Amino acid sequence: MAFRIGLVLVAALSVWSIFTGVIDLTPAQAVTDPGGIALIGISRAPRTLAVLITGAMLAVAGAVMQVILRNRFVEPMTIGTGQGAALGILFASFLIPGAPLVVRMVFATVTALAATFLFLLIVRRLPPTQPLLVPLIGLVYGGLLEAGMTFIAYQYDMLQYIYTWTSGEFSGVLLGRYELLWIAVPVGAALYLIADQLAIIGLGRSMAVSLGLNYGQVMALALLAVAVVVSLTVVTVGMIPFVGLLVPNIVSRRYGDNLRQTLPLVALTGAGLVLASDIFARLVRYPFEVPVGTIFGVMGAVVFLFLLYSRPRHAR
Amino acid sequence: MHARTLGLLAGVLVLCCLGYLTLGARAGWDFILPFRAPKLAALLLVGASVSTATVLFQTITGNRILTPAIMGFDWLYVLLVTVAVHTIGGFALADLPPLVFFAIASLIMVAASLLLFGTLLLEARQDLIRMILTGVILSGLFRAGNGFLQRMIDPNEFSVIQVASYARFNVIDTEILPVAALLTLLGLAAAWRMRHRLDVLALGRDAAINLGEDPRRGYLQVLVVVAVLVSVSTAFVGPVVFLGLIVAAIAHVLTPVPYHAVLLPSAALVSMITLVGGQAILERVLHLSTPLSVIVDVAGGAVFILLLFRSLRP
Numbered sequence: 001m002a003f004r005i006g007l008v009l010v011a012a013l014s015v016w017s018i019f020t021g022v023i024d025l026t027p028a029q030a031v032t033d034p035g036g037i038a039l040i041g042i043s044r045a046p047r048t049l050a051v052l053i054t055g056a057m058l059a060v061a062g063a064v065m066q067v068i069l070r071n072r073f074v075e076p077m078t079i080g081t082g083q084g085a086a087l088g089i090l091f092a093s094f095l096i097p098g099a100p101l102v103v104r105m106v107f108a109t110v111t112a113l114a115a116t117f118l119f120l121l122i123v124r125r126l127p128p129t130q131p132l133l134v135p136l137i138g139l140v141y142g143g144l145l146e147a148g149m150t151f152i153a154y155q156y157d158m159l160q161y162i163y164t165w166t167s168g169e170f171s172g173v174l175l176g177r178y179e180l181l182w183i184a185v186p187v188g189a190a191l192y193l194i195a196d197q198l199a200i201i202g203l204g205r206s207m208a209v210s211l212g213l214n215y216g217q218v219m220a221l222a223l224l225a226v227a228v229v230v231s232l233t234v235v236t237v238g239m240i241p242f243v244g245l246l247v248p249n250i251v252s253r254r255y256g257d258n259l260r261q262t263l264p265l266v267a268l269t270g271a272g273l274v275l276a277s278d279i280f281a282r283l284v285r286y287p288f289e290v291p292v293g294t295i296f297g298v299m300g301a302v303v304f305l306f307l308l309y310s311r312p313r314h315a316r
Numbered sequence: 317m318h319a320r321t322l323g324l325l326a327g328v329l330v331l332c333c334l335g336y337l338t339l340g341a342r343a344g345w346d347f348i349l350p351f352r353a354p355k356l357a358a359l360l361l362v363g364a365s366v367s368t369a370t371v372l373f374q375t376i377t378g379n380r381i382l383t384p385a386i387m388g389f390d391w392l393y394v395l396l397v398t399v400a401v402h403t404i405g406g407f408a409l410a411d412l413p414p415l416v417f418f419a420i421a422s423l424i425m426v427a428a429s430l431l432l433f434g435t436l437l438l439e440a441r442q443d444l445i446r447m448i449l450t451g452v453i454l455s456g457l458f459r460a461g462n463g464f465l466q467r468m469i470d471p472n473e474f475s476v477i478q479v480a481s482y483a484r485f486n487v488i489d490t491e492i493l494p495v496a497a498l499l500t501l502l503g504l505a506a507a508w509r510m511r512h513r514l515d516v517l518a519l520g521r522d523a524a525i526n527l528g529e530d531p532r533r534g535y536l537q538v539l540v541v542v543a544v545l546v547s548v549s550t551a552f553v554g555p556v557v558f559l560g561l562i563v564a565a566i567a568h569v570l571t572p573v574p575y576h577a578v579l580l581p582s583a584a585l586v587s588m589i590t591l592v593g594g595q596a597i598l599e600r601v602l603h604l605s606t607p608l609s610v611i612v613d614v615a616g617g618a619v620f621i622l623l624l625f626r627s628l629r630p
Contacts, residue, residue, distance in 0.1 A: 143617055
């Protein structure tokens with residue numbers, strides 16, 4: 001039921017998104033006027049699709065990360081996966097200047113994986129009695145990677161370049177410049193297929209192994225999927241923080257943690273939330289735009305604080 | 317007590333200052349001095365105020381892995397400046413005499429930090445990790461809010477903020493130097509006068525009450541001094557997240573005593589050495605263009621994680 005209402009809402013938002021922009025577009029033009037059709041085909045529709053895919057996939061990646069790390073307060077953009085991907089793009093652009101997008105993508109995935117893996121190594125040494133330590137170390141770790149990035153960027157005079165693609169926004173999305181994002185869709189579907197195995201991983205290593213799960217393999221697959229999704233979004237639209245943190249928390253408050261059931265809802269909520277924020281970003285200072293990542297930064301931080309203080313102690 | 321260590325540190329600092337003034341100089345003193353001396357003075361001031369703010373903050377929170385910057389103080393200041401620009405306009409703000417601007421900014425900063433950190437942080441003192449996490453998230457919130465407001469501002473006025481929100485040691489606005497110097501010295505003097513009371517406050521709430529100290533009043537006064545010191549140093553060089561943490565940690569190693577009469581000067585000396593020496597090496601020896609603050613942040617993040625791990629050990 002909730003899923004159907006959500007679908008209708010997201011569809012309505014998508015239509016609104018198609019008709020939002022600097023060039024006025026009436027519904028009549030959208031069907032008959034060749035200029036209107038071209039506008040939709042080249043700019044509006046790709047942008048809307050890009051937002052939907054990004055939102056859905058970031059939310060799914062966050063849900064998977066929270067299950068793997070068994071912690072409600074983590075998500076790829078705050079524990080170094082996103083920063084790792086950005087670092088990879090930076091390496092790619094000064095090792096192979098003018099590298100095609102796919103090469104940058106591969107670099108980003110490898111470094112995102114490495115960054116996440118290192119984080120898992122650090123986290124494994126933390127005492128399980130202090131669940132809030134995981135997000136804290138994650139935030140500092142992400143900040144460390146970012147500072148490293150700034151250092152390199154300064155040396156090679158690429159600070160502005162970095163600034164443009166680390167602040168997540170969709171204004172650059174046009175036909176022919178976002179298609180890589182579609183790769184995220186089958187990856188997300190694959191995560192859905194192994195949702196049950198992921199849920200078992202969430203029970204802990206010993207439990208998963210004694211239930212006959214190939215723990216290492218499933219873990220590796222999940223991490224790879226998350227790294228690919230995150231790298232795709234960082235390469236095409238930049239970093240949008242907190243999506244992966246908020247959406248799974250909102251959904252699981254009501255529908256619990258059965259990933260197989262909740263993942264579609266998580267994806268839909270993520271898509272809708274990011275799309276709503278993107279429309280807001282386009283309208284709030286019309287005709288200029290505010291990066292959607294900034295809006296999510298503000299919104300996400302407030303909700304994070306709410307989660308931090310509202311959750312009853314015994315529920316953590 | 318520890319006079320030798322302090323003397324040694326002072327000696328190193330003098331060497332660093334000389335190095336900063338003379339290294340790579342291709343002209344005479346009378347030419348170099350007007351350029352480098354104000355910058356040197358600024359670095360010294362910032363160094364002392366950052367370290368003092370950190371030591372004071374660690375004392376009232378009873379923890380050595382904290383620094384005002386991790387808890388978002390710096391970005392709060394930047395955000396306040398942005399809000400001010402947003403409401404009264406950048407040019408009107410730039411027209412204000414620096415002293416008036418500083419006074420207003422510091423006042424708002426004191427009020428805001430008392431409200432926010434006084435209630436939120438000091439009450440939540442028992443649950444350390446939650447408190448730090450709150451601070452880090454608040455810091456992110458101020459940062460994002462700042463970014464959002466900046467996008468809403470006229471591009472011409474934007475330049476006014478940009479000056480405030482970037483940590484920069486090579487280009488220092490010497491125009492505000494006298495004002496900043498005055499305020500910093502006042503803050504440092506206040507901290508120094510409180511040094512014995514700080515020793516008492518560091519023992520914790522109950523012990524402080526038993527020793528005849530009103531902890532609530534003490535914490536309040538300390539927060540005011542911290543807010544002033546942070547505003548001045550942020551206005552000067554922008555946010556430096558981890559500098560205070562590193563230098564306080566080093567000071568604890570070099571002079572392992574709980575007395576603020578030793579700790580405050582020792583941390584200040586280490587901090588000034590780090591800034592002046594680091595800047596001299598970076599600028600004149602290595603010729604790197606990266607700001608020192610970025611390097612300090614990389615090192616500082618690592619130190620923070622290390623300290624956190626160490627504090628977890630039983």
